[in-house]
Amino acid sequence: MKIDLHAHTFYSDGSFSPAEVVNLALERDVKYLAITDHNIISGIKEAVKTAEGKPINLIAGIEIDSAVKCSKDPCHIVGLYLDINTPSLKKLLEEITEKKRIKSAKRLELVNKYFNSNITHEELQEKTKGTPGTPHMAMVLLDKNLVKDIGEGIKLFTKRGTLHFESPEKPLMAEEAIKIIHEAGGLAVLAHLPDYKKENKFVSETEQENLVKELVQYGLDGMEVYLADISEKDKKFCEKIAKKYKLKVSCGSDFHNEKFIPQNKLGIIDIDPKKITIIRKD
Numbered sequence: 001m002k003i004d005l006h007a008h009t010f011y012s013d014g015s016f017s018p019a020e021v022v023n024l025a026l027e028r029d030v031k032y033l034a035i036t037d038h039n040i041i042s043g044i045k046e047a048v049k050t051a052e053g054k055p056i057n058l059i060a061g062i063e064i065d066s067a068v069k070c071s072k073d074p075c076h077i078v079g080l081y082l083d084i085n086t087p088s089l090k091k092l093l094e095e096i097t098e099k100k101r102i103k104s105a106k107r108l109e110l111v112n113k114y115f116n117s118n119i120t121h122e123e124l125q126e127k128t129k130g131t132p133g134t135p136h137m138a139m140v141l142l143d144k145n146l147v148k149d150i151g152e153g154i155k156l157f158t159k160r161g162t163l164h165f166e167s168p169e170k171p172l173m174a175e176e177a178i179k180i181i182h183e184a185g186g187l188a189v190l191a192h193l194p195d196y197k198k199e200n201k202f203v204s205e206t207e208q209e210n211l212v213k214e215l216v217q218y219g220l221d222g223m224e225v226y227l228a229d230i231s232e233k234d235k236k237f238c239e240k241i242a243k244k245y246k247l248k249v250s251c252g253s254d255f256h257n258e259k260f261i262p263q264n265k266l267g268i269i270d271i272d273p274k275k276i277t278i279i280r281k282d
């Protein structure tokens, strides 16, 4: 059965509308689909509506950037089965959006100074229905031939990048993110554990396990084990860790746009549903 519990729309850094993502999933015979945009739930209503009466289970989700104590680097926590009308969730997301808006304006200033360019906020806003972030800036830079690909654009803003900008605001802690996911009736899932090392974060197995250990203390419910692009070794490790910490198992492609990230294909995970224990049968 095709199960995809991690997919993005153009409300964060994906390229398609929620309806387009749901329709593509239907075309590919995906039976369970979660929309999990970064720090925003604006796409959920449209996705739920599109899925109504169709042979697909649509799960309201989110992916929240979360800081931890065991590392300087943040991780991503996916929330599944959210009640999107929960006041504390809405309030948190408004605060995140406001911080992001300030950061985006600051970044635009830095970019225009560095490239001696004249990129406007409107050009940036065209790339997303939500608040523009790093990937959107990279997309605009690519449009203007200021970088050779999206990857090069994104690199400029990473910790070691030329245009890195550290927001003075305190980051959202994982403990708080998990608490609010629970308040919204959801399940908190650690996203793509093996992927962090591609960006030089949580590189060793010890660091990865320490991350899980810390999140378990805050009530983490599950972790993604089956991913679009995972080595046999990483898969074994994730299966082992999920079992050791009694975490429910999730899976997802982290779909954004198959042109930019071809390996993260929507619906690529075809698996025995019994293995995906995060799925609620009610």
Ligand SMILES: [Zn+2]
Binding pocket: 063, 076, 191, 192
């Ligand atoms: Zn992520």
Ligand SMILES: [Zn+2]
Binding pocket: 006, 008, 063, 254
């Ligand atoms: Zn994601």
